[in-house]
Amino acid sequence: MQQSMPIASTGTRCLAASRMLHAAARRCLPFHASLVPPRPALWAMPFGTLAPASAPSTHAARGVDVRTCCSVCPSPIPSTPSLDEYFTITTPLYYVNAAPHMGSAYPTIAADVASRFQRLLGKRVRFLTGTDEHGEKIAAAAAKRGLSPQEHCDDIVAQYTDLWDKLDIQYDRFVRTTEARHAELVVDVLSRCWGRGDIYSADYEGWYCVDCEEFKDEKEMVILQGPDGKPEVQPRGCPTHRKPCQHRKEANYFFRLSKYSREIEELLAREDFVQPASRRNELMSYVREGLRDFSISRAAVDWGIRVPQDPKHTVYVWFDALIGYLSGLLPGEVPARTSEVPVHGWPASVHVIGKDILRFHAIYWPGMLLSAGLPVPQRVFGHGFLTKDGLKMGKALGNTLDPQALVATYGADAVRLYFMKEIVFGQDGDFNEVRFRDVVNAALANNLGNGLNRTLNLLAKFHDRTIPVDASSLPVDLPLRQLAAERLPAATAAYSDLTFHEAAEAVLALASRSNQYLEETQPWTKLKKGTDEEKAEAAAVLVAVLEAVRIVAVGLAPLTPGLSRRILSQLGFSDEQFQTLTWADTAWGGLKAGHRTAEPAPVFVRLEAPGEAEAAAEAAAKAKAAAAAAALKPKKANAGEGKKDKKKERKQMQGQSAQGTQAGANEQVSQEQPVVV
Ligand SMILES: Nc1ncnc2c1ncn2[C@@H]1O[C@H](COP(=O)(O)OP(=O)(O)OP(=O)(O)O)[C@@H](O)[C@H]1O
Secondary structure (H helix, E strand, O other): OOOOOOHHHHHHHHHHHHHOHHHHHHHHOHHHHOOOOOOOOHHHOOOOOOOOOOOOOHHHHOOOOOOOOOOOOOOOOOOOOOHHHEEEEEEEEEEOOOOOOHHHHHHHHHHHHHHHHHHHHOOEEEEEEEEEOOOHHHHHHHHHHOOOHHHHHHHHHHHHHHHHHHOOOOOOEEEEOOOHHHHHHHHHHHHHHHHOOOEEEEEEEEEEEOOOOEEEOHHHOEEEEOOOOOEEEEEEEOOOOOOEOEEEEEEEEEEOHHHHHHHHHHHHHOOOOEEOOHHHHHHHHHHHOOOOOEEOEEOOOOOOOEOOOOOOOEEOHHHHHHOHHHHOOOOOOOOOOHHHHHHHOOOOOEEEEEHHHHHHHHHHHHHHHHHHOOOOOOOEEEEOOEEEOOEEOOOOOOOOOOHHHHHHHHOHHHHHHHHHHHOOEOEOEEOOHHHHHHHHHHHHHHHHHHHHHHHHHHHHHHHOOEOOOOHHHOOOOOHHHHHHHHHHHHHHHHHHHOOHHHHHHHHHHHHHHHHHHHHHHOHHHHHHHOOHHHHHHHHHHHHHHHHHHHHHHHHHOOOOHHHHHHHHHHOOOOHHHHHOOOHHHHOOOOOOOOOEOOOOOOOOOOOOOHHHHHHHHHHHHHHHHHHHHHHHOOOOOOHHHHHHHHHHHHHHHOOOOOOOOOOOHHHHHHHHOOOOO
């Protein structure tokens, strides 16, 4: 554990240093020297600015490792490679008061999509997710279940990791705030803030929302309606949780947030710090009204990290949880020290969070980081709410949608695509299951899956599953090639901006156009009866469609990784090739003459309502039995027979192979798919 210095001496040393800013501090501690006004905003400094190689440092002069020599007087922060090489993204650290719901899955899917895209770009991605496990709400939830808080947390965390696996979430690190290393880092950060004179003891009185774990300003509280529509006796309530707030008076330790008002205001003035931009104004006016210090300890809460300077207190759950973004980045083998943080992917490129916790991330958190001598995150994205009857879906209200059931019924790709495509990231959105099936079927089953299957069947029938010409040899003004050149850059920009619905639309437009192109050109006719020239033209159409679908598969890989893998497998690419894709693979020209595709099989099974799926399966089984019975009867010459055969043949040529029914089978399709190397 980190040593805890007596408060007085800690404060004295730092205070002394800051009084001597122009003299000794400048000589001895570059960190303190950085406080000498005028100074540029810390977030504007590139890595290494806090500890320029040329800066005089007594630490360095003494030959001491600057990262570990001093935790009380903050040591200089070592530099890391360029920020451009990194992409560090975080989800909220979810509060484990109850099982995850669709609202918990939503930002995690978004962060996964963003990080998969950045990996394709070749960035060194750190995707951090995890859980916030301390505080009175957790202790109460555990007691209600007759479990110890730790047992309760372990159980809920297992539900999160299981859900992330089922949703195909490829995180790099799952942080838990009950980890010993996390506690060590919290103590270290707290000691730094203490050392800066930013922590003091005071009484506080106010209205507390236990569900938010936050004191509320009276003016933001809402009048709650009683069951008969009349205001309740206790009229003050939390605007998010619609529950009464408790009036509390406590002696706590406070963080001097007000000291960082100017820096935070400057930070918010930066256009790209808080996104979407519409959320910035709200925060700006909150800051302009004057930032108040916030309490960072609780005397009455046992389930938390002890404040080493006063062990009667535990660290306030928000001060504790935010530091999870730092402890989660530290690899197991390095000491859990603040000075290690910037060499392991900090600052975050983006924190993805809900709009409910924007104030903590865009105001309190930067204040804490500035005090601890760390860079602030580059971007904070406050997404909207999934709602039910106009209210935020949440664990506290219990009005949730179960993502486990949704994935079990429809598969991960469908869930991922729907929420990213249909709800503008940043705005609120409602869920409707019928619409969900319609949207996903239109995009993935009809346009993409069916189009691919039809084309592959034609290729199998007329070209022995072999690509006849290089896709790169097709004319640059070919409609599909032109559209790909236009839409893929749009998708690149949209993924970078976290406007996922635009990315999905840009890529899917190519899938839809491919299907249309197939209808327009009708290659099956020419392939069957055409001249040599016409046959060559039709072959080129097949290549163009398959190449477009290949590009769609790469372009959709961040959104629907399972489906993309299945498509590429159908196109004859190995699993290894899928694992090593890059965004450059969205360029036209990947399919080469002589390349063999796989035996055609559906890549996406149409979604149907659970009951309908069973009914359809039953009907299919009956039809099969009837066909088998009919086959046993002696055949009669029949004029209609030839026609039927023709129809059947045409259908086969168009590749309209019977697609299965239930979407759960989509995952199975992927497992059963032969991978052609
Ligand atoms: N309805 C929702 N829509 C979108 N995101 C949500 C929703 N509910 C929770 N989240 C995400 O989870 C984050 C908060 O995590 P937390 O574990 O506190 O969830 P919660 O369900 O809101 O909890 P509670 O209902 O107890 O307040 C939010 O900032 C947001 O990113």
